[in-house]
Amino acid sequence: MTVSIQSSPFDMGAEVRRFAGSVSGAGAIVTFSGLVRNDGGKLTAMEIEHYPAMTERAVESIRVEAMDRWSLLGAVIVHRYGRLEPGEQIMMVATAARHRADAFMAAQFLMDYLKSRAPFWKKEIGPDGENWVAARDEDEDALARW
């Protein structure tokens, strides 16, 4: 499966092994995983909301765009929703290419686009209350470089 939107945790090692076994001729696999930051007790949990009817299609179109732009042998994206605790994995991407430059670039592109073009919203829950994470201007600016 190339895109998975799920509430359950995932095993990054198993995902990467499965991905590596599904691409032939790869000379490079780049992986990235985003975690819930452990901010010294300021964060109890992170609640991730999404738009179920739209999410998978939006993420898949970002993946297809990466496949078109770089010489990739494959790309997979796993993104979770629901309640996550500090230290838990939120999401991962993996890209495979014959050479590392394509794999690195495509992984960065995927991350930049997932950040501000995939319909997820993060809420931080701490001892003092709840707070929706605001989109940052830098995240929007990051898209301009592509």
Added chain:
Amino acid sequence: MIEVLYFAWLRERVGERSEMVETGAATVAELVEELRTRSEAHALALSDMKSVRVAIDQDMADMDAPLAGAREVAFFPPMTGG
């Protein structure tokens, strides 16, 4: 009838996840005007459209996008995935 969906803080401020709306609005902007009259909560949630994004039938759209044939319109803050 159009199904209107709200996500994240818009959902919390409106107090609804979704609602069916009978509307003659031709554009998103006209729909927003109508929705604002539904309650004070709606008016507050939709007061500053600069911080609101819109999707029509799960595709991103602008405020002046036409609603002809639309079945689902979603309002949400800028996305924070990744």
